[in-house]
Amino acid sequence: MDWYPLYNSLRIALISTVIIFFAGIAAAYYVARLPRVLKGVLDVLFTLPLVLPPTVVGYLLLRVLGPKRAVGAWALTHFNLKLTMVWWSAIFATTVVIFPLMYRTARGAFESFDETLADAGRTLGRSNTWIFWRVRMPCCKQGILAGTVLAFARALGEYGATSMVAGYTPGRTATISTTVYQLWRTNDDALAFKWVVVNLAISAVVLLAVNLLEKRERGVRKAWH
Amino acid sequence: MALIVDIEKTLGDFHLKVNFTAEREVMALLGVSGCGKSMTLGCIAGIVRPDKGHIELNGRVLFDSEKKIDLPPQKRKVGYLFQQYALFPHMTVEQNIRAGAHARPKAEREQAVREVLHAFRLEGLENNRPSQLSGGQQQRCAMARILVGQPELVLLDEPFSALDAYLKWQVELELSDILKNLSCGTLFVTHNRDEVYRLCDTVCVLNRGKSDPKETVKELFRAPATMGAALISGCKNVSAAEVKQGETLFCKDWNVTLKTALHVPENIAYVGVRAHYFTTEGTENAIPCTVERVVENPFSTVVMLQTTGAGRLRWELDKAVWETLSGTEKLTLYVRPEDVMPLTE
Numbered sequence: 001m002d003w004y005p006l007y008n009s010l011r012i013a014l015i016s017t018v019i020i021f022f023a024g025i026a027a028a029y030y031v032a033r034l035p036r037v038l039k040g041v042l043d044v045l046f047t048l049p050l051v052l053p054p055t056v057v058g059y060l061l062l063r064v065l066g067p068k069r070a071v072g073a074w075a076l077t078h079f080n081l082k083l084t085m086v087w088w089s090a091i092f093a094t095t096v097v098i099f100p101l102m103y104r105t106a107r108g109a110f111e112s113f114d115e116t117l118a119d120a121g122r123t124l125g126r127s128n129t130w131i132f133w134r135v136r137m138p139c140c141k142q143g144i145l146a147g148t149v150l151a152f153a154r155a156l157g158e159y160g161a162t163s164m165v166a167g168y169t170p171g172r173t174a175t176i177s178t179t180v181y182q183l184w185r186t187n188d189d190a191l192a193f194k195w196v197v198v199n200l201a202i203s204a205v206v207l208l209a210v211n212l213l214e215k216r217e218r219g220v221r222k223a224w225h
Numbered sequence: 226m227a228l229i230v231d232i233e234k235t236l237g238d239f240h241l242k243v244n245f246t247a248e249r250e251v252m253a254l255l256g257v258s259g260c261g262k263s264m265t266l267g268c269i270a271g272i273v274r275p276d277k278g279h280i281e282l283n284g285r286v287l288f289d290s291e292k293k294i295d296l297p298p299q300k301r302k303v304g305y306l307f308q309q310y311a312l313f314p315h316m317t318v319e320q321n322i323r324a325g326a327h328a329r330p331k332a333e334r335e336q337a338v339r340e341v342l343h344a345f346r347l348e349g350l351e352n353n354r355p356s357q358l359s360g361g362q363q364q365r366c367a368m369a370r371i372l373v374g375q376p377e378l379v380l381l382d383e384p385f386s387a388l389d390a391y392l393k394w395q396v397e398l399e400l401s402d403i404l405k406n407l408s409c410g411t412l413f414v415t416h417n418r419d420e421v422y423r424l425c426d427t428v429c430v431l432n433r434g435k436s437d438p439k440e441t442v443k444e445l446f447r448a449p450a451t452m453g454a455a456l457i458s459g460c461k462n463v464s465a466a467e468v469k470q471g472e473t474l475f476c477k478d479w480n481v482t483l484k485t486a487l488h489v490p491e492n493i494a495y496v497g498v499r500a501h502y503f504t505t506e507g508t509e510n511a512i513p514c515t516v517e518r519v520v521e522n523p524f525s526t527v528v529m530l531q532t533t534g535a536g537r538l539r540w541e542l543d544k545a546v547w548e549t550l551s552g553t554e555k556l557t558l559y560v561r562p563e564d565v566m567p568l569t570e
Contacts, residue, residue: 119272122298122310124325125374136322138315 013155024102050100054160093161105147109140232278256431271298304371312355325370479538486562507559
């Protein structure tokens with residue numbers, strides 16, 4: 001059995017999750033401080049990929065990143081870089097699809113944060129950066145971790161947008177999900193089933209982690225109040 | 226030290242207009258909830274931005290709307306004790322105090338943290354989380370965290386509201402000792418007149434967002450200037466009134482004329498008499514009334530009396546004294562002229 005799809009899926013999911021961890025938290029933090037109208041508009045925009053069919057996300061990405069489109073052509077002429085149909089094309093697709101998950105959980109965690117703690121930090125002379133990393137993040141830790149794990153799980157299972165942007169090339173762009181589809185299409189039922197089991201195992205472990213984190217968070221909250 | 230505050234802020238249909246100066250003293254901001262006390266503290270600390278005005282501390286301008294000065298809270302050197310103390314829940318007692326010691330030079334920090342841990346009797350609790358502390362310990366930890374940074378002014382926002390009644394007294398005694406030893410001025414926000422009387426030197430009454438002139442605590446209880454101040458200082462009997470001549474005032478609600486020994490301001494609108502200050506014998510200021518209702522407290526008796534006017538009077542007296550009078554329906558109460566308080570709007 002060729003393990004390349006597992007390796008490829010894991011690295012795409014990991015890299016996307018790292019990117020989205022920072023992007024989602026930053027978006028959640030700054031959107032909460034915007035005036036109401038702008039907040040509403042950005043909130044819709046940032047949540048949109050959650051409700052759009054992944055194929056629509058893939059289509060939109062191809063319109064931007066394709067070799068004859070604005071960004072794609074620019075990268076090709078200036079860096080001789082192809083943005084589609086290579087393994088890391090899937091990172092674009094996955095990042096867009098999992099962004100709302102991180103953004104929304106981080107926002108929820110920030111909204112339940114007691115702002116007087118930040119005020120206390122400020123009157124004690126501490127910088128906003130210190131307050132963010134030493135007070136706000138630790139207090140929202142469990143929620144943000146749960147969001148991260150959830151985003152990772154979704155990244156691992158991404159199929160629609162990925163298959164459109166990265167395609168399926170065995171040993172190059174193949175991920176678990178595209179492999180399963182390809183094997184089923186070519187009547188290799190036994191191998192397809194093996195990959196399904198692998199996928200089920202990973203997903204179960206990740207969801208278990210989410211549940212444990214949420215339980216711990218509830219426990220910690222209780223102890224504080 | 227001197228604190229000068231002269232600010233205005235509008236929030237919806239609430240208008241805050243506060244004006245006072247304070248020296249190195251414990252000054253109370255006294256008012257019912259929702260009168261703008263906490264908002265005033267927020268403006269001084271820099272957490273809330275006033276619409277316009279001027280705030281100055283020891284010659285440093287903290288806020289000035291005309292000169293466009295608005296120092297961030299970090300640079301104001303104003304300590305803020307929050308109602309629920311706002312200790313960082315994920316940090317230990319020692320880490321919390323360290324968070325406040327940042328303003329000190331590095332070489333002093335370790336020593337300073339040790340000192341406040343000792344001074345606030347937190348030794349042995351260094352590694353506890355705030356959730357493992359009692360209410361009193363939490364307050365001591367929050368005060369230690371503030372004072373280790375050597376602020377020039379300390380703001381206390383209803384410091385006993387988070388405590389159970391049985392804990393309150395002990396914590397109040399402790400805080401009283403802390404305040405006595407404080408080298409900086411203190412603003413104490415509360416709705417409780419007894420706390421003001423026991424803990425503060427001066428008081429500024431806030432009434433629906435507007436501040437009365439500052440006065441000494443003794444003065445507030447002896448002769449409050451406004452009706453709002455009289456009510457918040459615990460005066461139970463207030464009647465609309467007008468000057469009849471000189472020091473003689475006609476009290477409309479009670480349908481009597483009372484003489485006062487206190488200064489009568491030009492714009493007098495009300496008269497106040499405290500519930501404890503009536504007697505059954507006297508020569509001046511007789512008030513005829515009828516007993517309407519008697520309410521027993523554990524250690525005193527409250528008698529509600531109907532005057533010949535539309536208003537009622539509330540008289541609070543010793544249980545034993547009331548027993549000698551019980552059964553009487555018609556009573557004539559007297560009040561000394563120095564206990565008749567002329568009040569403005």
